[in-house]
Amino acid sequence: MSWWHALILGVVQGLTEFFPISSSGHLELVPWLFNWSDLDSESVSTAFDAALHLGTLLAVVVAVRSDLAKLMVAGVRYPVASAEERVATPHGRLAWLYLLTAVPAAVVGALFDDVIAEQLGGPVAVAVSLIGFGAVLWWADRRTGERTPEHLTVRDAWLIGAAQVLALNPGTSRSGITISAMRALGYGRAAAVRMSFVIGVPIIAGAGVWKVVGLIIDGVPDGLASAMVIGVGAAAVTGWLAITALQRLAARSNFNIFVWYRVALGVAVLGIVASGIR
Numbered sequence: 001m002s003w004w005h006a007l008i009l010g011v012v013q014g015l016t017e018f019f020p021i022s023s024s025g026h027l028e029l030v031p032w033l034f035n036w037s038d039l040d041s042e043s044v045s046t047a048f049d050a051a052l053h054l055g056t057l058l059a060v061v062v063a064v065r066s067d068l069a070k071l072m073v074a075g076v077r078y079p080v081a082s083a084e085e086r087v088a089t090p091h092g093r094l095a096w097l098y099l100l101t102a103v104p105a106a107v108v109g110a111l112f113d114d115v116i117a118e119q120l121g122g123p124v125a126v127a128v129s130l131i132g133f134g135a136v137l138w139w140a141d142r143r144t145g146e147r148t149p150e151h152l153t154v155r156d157a158w159l160i161g162a163a164q165v166l167a168l169n170p171g172t173s174r175s176g177i178t179i180s181a182m183r184a185l186g187y188g189r190a191a192a193v194r195m196s197f198v199i200g201v202p203i204i205a206g207a208g209v210w211k212v213v214g215l216i217i218d219g220v221p222d223g224l225a226s227a228m229v230i231g232v233g234a235a236a237v238t239g240w241l242a243i244t245a246l247q248r249l250a251a252r253s254n255f256n257i258f259v260w261y262r263v264a265l266g267v268a269v270l271g272i273v274a275s276g277i278r
């Protein structure tokens with residue numbers, strides 16, 4: 001893999017993992033559109049995907065480190081805390097509820113990993129998903145509500161977790177579907193964005209570990225090490241920038257820019273397929 005392909009794919013991963021526009025969909029569309037064959041090998045694809053997930057994991061951990069520290073400390077204490085302590089420090093309850101949101105996607109992903117990899121995706125399916133789930137984001141963002149993380153319930157956690165299962169389909173967007181679910185449940189726009197980052201940590205980490213295990217078993221393909229380093233760095237830097245930008249946008253505006261981008265890209269891809277250019 002050339003260094004500039006690795007750089008471009010790292011930037012794409014970093015931006016699209018956190019913007020609600022689908023990282024998996026873009027990582028299919030970019031090589032397809034430019035006729036790159038770098039990721040045709042399963043071993044190369046697995047190794048480079050592990051690197052990209054490591055980069056975005058670094059970005060989100062740095063961005064929400066204060067939240068994670070409070071959640072981890074309170075979460076460990078929660079099972080043995082008194083009723084008074086639990087009321088005074090809601091982070092313990094939140095920590096376990098955030099973990100609960102990761103369970104549905106983790107189970108489905110582990111059980112149907114091969115089916116997902118072989119049966120889902122492709123330019124047309126990604127384009128349709130970009131448009132369809134863009135419409136879902138538009139609808140959900142029209143909903144009113146100012147709920148905050150402290151209002152999270154077990155029911156909400158299961159519903160958000162169920163929504164994340166849909167993100168296993170390329171073109172859906174994990175951040176997009178979690179934000180949509182939380183907006184539909186009445187959470188404020190800024191709260192939904194911040195929660196989507198924290199909720200994403202176990203999912204991104206889990207996906208990374210899953211890929212790294214395969215990497216350890218198979219080894220790093222020859223000549224890919226430098227490309228992986230570039231991919232990690234690019235994904236980490238652009239991921240952090242995307243997180244910062246999305247939080248600022250959520251504080252003052254809606255998500256229409258992402259909705260129109262998704263629709264425009266989806267229509268463009270369908271047009272390219274129909275024309276036979278690709």
